[in-house]
Amino acid sequence: MTPPPAASPPAASPPAASPPGASPAGRQATPGVGTGPSAREIATAVRAGTRTARQVLEEHLARIAAHDGEVKAFLHLDGDAARAAADAVDLTIGKGQDPGPLAGVPVALKDNLCTRGVPTTAGSRILEGWLPPYDATVVQRLRDAGAVPLGKTNLDEFAMGSSTENSAYYPTRNPHDHSRVPGGSSGGSAAAVAAGFAPIALGSDTGGSVRQPAALCGVVGVKPTYGVVSRYGLIAFASSLDQIGPFARTVGDAALLLQVIAGHDPLDSTSWSGSLPDLVSATADGVDGLRVGIVTELTGDGIAPDVAGRLRDAADALADRGAKVDEVSVPAARYALSAYYLIAPAEASSNLSRYDGMRYGLRVTKDDVTQTNSATRSAGFGPEVKRRIMLGTYALSAGYYDAYYGQAQRARTLLIRDFAKAYEDFDVLLTPTSPTTAFPLGSKTQTPLSMYLSDVCTIPTNLAGHAAMSVPFGVGADGLPVGVQVLAPALGEPVMFRVAAALEEAAS
Amino acid sequence: MAGSLTREDVSHVARLARLDLDDDELDRFTEQLAAVLDHAADVASLDTAGVPPTAHPLDLVNVLREDVPWTSLDRDEVLAMAPAAEDGRFRVPKILGDAP
Numbered sequence: 001m002t003p004p005p006a007a008s009p010p011a012a013s014p015p016a017a018s019p020p021g022a023s024p025a026g027r028q029a030t031p032g033v034g035t036g037p038s039a040r041e042i043a044t045a046v047r048a049g050t051r052t053a054r055q056v057l058e059e060h061l062a063r064i065a066a067h068d069g070e071v072k073a074f075l076h077l078d079g080d081a082a083r084a085a086a087d088a089v090d091l092t093i094g095k096g097q098d099p100g101p102l103a104g105v106p107v108a109l110k111d112n113l114c115t116r117g118v119p120t121t122a123g124s125r126i127l128e129g130w131l132p133p134y135d136a137t138v139v140q141r142l143r144d145a146g147a148v149p150l151g152k153t154n155l156d157e158f159a160m161g162s163s164t165e166n167s168a169y170y171p172t173r174n175p176h177d178h179s180r181v182p183g184g185s186s187g188g189s190a191a192a193v194a195a196g197f198a199p200i201a202l203g204s205d206t207g208g209s210v211r212q213p214a215a216l217c218g219v220v221g222v223k224p225t226y227g228v229v230s231r232y233g234l235i236a237f238a239s240s241l242d243q244i245g246p247f248a249r250t251v252g253d254a255a256l257l258l259q260v261i262a263g264h265d266p267l268d269s270t271s272w273s274g275s276l277p278d279l280v281s282a283t284a285d286g287v288d289g290l291r292v293g294i295v296t297e298l299t300g301d302g303i304a305p306d307v308a309g310r311l312r313d314a315a316d317a318l319a320d321r322g323a324k325v326d327e328v329s330v331p332a333a334r335y336a337l338s339a340y341y342l343i344a345p346a347e348a349s350s351n352l353s354r355y356d357g358m359r360y361g362l363r364v365t366k367d368d369v370t371q372t373n374s375a376t377r378s379a380g381f382g383p384e385v386k387r388r389i390m391l392g393t394y395a396l397s398a399g400y401y402d403a404y405y406g407q408a409q410r411a412r413t414l415l416i417r418d419f420a421k422a423y424e425d426f427d428v429l430l431t432p433t434s435p436t437t438a439f440p441l442g443s444k445t446q447t448p449l450s451m452y453l454s455d456v457c458t459i460p461t462n463l464a465g466h467a468a469m470s471v472p473f474g475v476g477a478d479g480l481p482v483g484v485q486v487l488a489p490a491l492g493e494p495v496m497f498r499v500a501a502a503l504e505e506a507a508s
Numbered sequence: 509m510a511g512s513l514t515r516e517d518v519s520h521v522a523r524l525a526r527l528d529l530d531d532d533e534l535d536r537f538t539e540q541l542a543a544v545l546d547h548a549a550d551v552a553s554l555d556t557a558g559v560p561p562t563a564h565p566l567d568l569v570n571v572l573r574e575d576v577p578w579t580s581l582d583r584d585e586v587l588a589m590a591p592a593a594e595d596g597r598f599r600v601p602k603i604l605g606d607a608p
Contacts (some may be wrong), residue, residue, distance in 0.1 A: 394545075
């Protein structure tokens with residue numbers, strides 16, 4: 001990536017013209033945060049010919065031009081390509097053909113999704129200037145559905161982080177309060193949707209990287225069942241945990257987007273060969289008679305009281321709508337965080353060995369090949385990526401393999417068994433998404449362990465390969481968004497979306 | 509379980525991972541990584557006798573496809589992104605020494 005001027009959107013945010021954020025605390029928020037047309041409304045209007053894709057796009061580009069200088073959701077905005085894509089959609093409509101279910105819908109893409117000929121950095125200096133020679137499968141599916149990609153959003157380097165402060169380029173700000181983080185690692189995508197830059201976006205979720213920023217930015221974020229969405233073209237972090245997932249401002253839009261990107265892909269050997277039922281219609285089914293379990297291990301210690309309060313409100317709202325709500329124990333969830341911070345770095349240390357300065361990306365030339373490898377990686381990776389590579393290398397090294405990596409894999413088995421037991425009695429489980437609301441920029445960067453604890457509620461789902469999503473549910477004591485997490489077993493997306501829709505209705 | 513992480517451990521691991529660390533980085537990473545590993549002591553001390561490991565959420569075996577010609581990436585497009593290329597190939601540093 002060519003940094004700022006060319007790469008980031010025009011920093012021409014009107015300095016005095018932007019009104020102060022309408023918050024009780026007087027904090028600075030992005031004007032109009034959390035509002036904008038839904039993807040469904042846009043696609044319906046574009047397909048009906050009452051709006052053009054180009055009009056819709058120009059409105060979103062204008063919002064980005066006005067406010068992204070402050071929010072910094074995008075690493076690379078591609079207005080010309082977006083205009084060409086929008087015009088192509090309008091041309092299709094003009095010919096009397098249907099561009100698809102996302103006709104004319106602007107979409108933001110996390111910058112670890114490969115886009116042919118468009119800079120893809122994964123938030124790292126080691127991939128600065130790299131132009132992928134192919135599109136990720138999800139990107140191709142979006143294009144085929146008539147969506148209009150706007151550009152690439154900021155992230156923690158290689159998706160390693162919970163605040164987007166580990167981006168090698170710049171941090172992204174939370175549109176609800178510019179002094180706070182948007183969460184991470186998909187913070188740019190979450191912020192883009194919250195700020196009204198796009199109605200929908202894609203992120204990736206290895207330990208909560210879609211759900212936690214969704215919660216902190218007050219939008220919907222989904223981690224689909226492992227294998228439901230192709231990972232082809234997703235820059236790998238931890239391959240047994242990574243999954244691409246949608247962001248949206250409504251549950252219905254998240255369902256629509258997931259339906260577009262889901263489905264078997266021969267280019268991903270871990271891709272599930274089945275297909276999901278209609279998720280959009282599942283959102284209308286209600287929760288009467290559903291059994292909802294509140295996970296005791298993830299609702300007590302370490303959860304802020306205001307966040308725990310919103311979770312109780314959410315449980316009450318589901319009970320009011322006919323669900324049977326009770327508490328359930330998932331004992332091994334207590335070990336999930338530790339197991340994750342051995343397994344994910346172990347897989348990362350292997351995946352990131354490909355950045356050797358030989359075939360693509362940065363090369364720092366030294367006297368011999370080993371020194372060239374080391375100099376390239378030392379210059380190209382930031383501190384968090386180095387920490388995780390070393391942690392993983394250590395966990396896999398002779399003498400420690402069984403004590404750390406082996407034990408973590410066995411804890412993973414125990415967790416899967418405990419979830420299976422819980423799902424004998426419950427259709428879905430409920431936890432907070434994040435232990436707190438959005439925290440101040442810079443408050444956790446010096447102590448990695450405190451940052452890791454942000455993921456305590458989201459990590460168990462990735463280890464099990466299950467589905468989970470975060471739904472906005474009110475605000476905390478500081479007036480900032482709180483997310484409630486709905487967990488479902490593998491391929492439990494239909495029931496998960498039913499519960500999410502009920503929560504959305506209750507929260508509105 | 510394993511003992512506490514030392515500066516020498518971090519130095520060794522950095523060498524294995526092809527990362528050059530200066531003295532400050534060594535100090536800082538040793539402290540930070542030791543904190544994470546101390547937190548992981550709960551997993552390291554877990555009684556897992558008889559519990560099989562899980563490496564992957566899906567119970568997958570090899571996935572095969574028909575051995576038919578397939579569109580490859582465009583060679584020029586790929587090589588255009590290489591740090592160095594020559595004659596249609598990646599140009600890399602010499603990995604063998606000169607003949608004695």
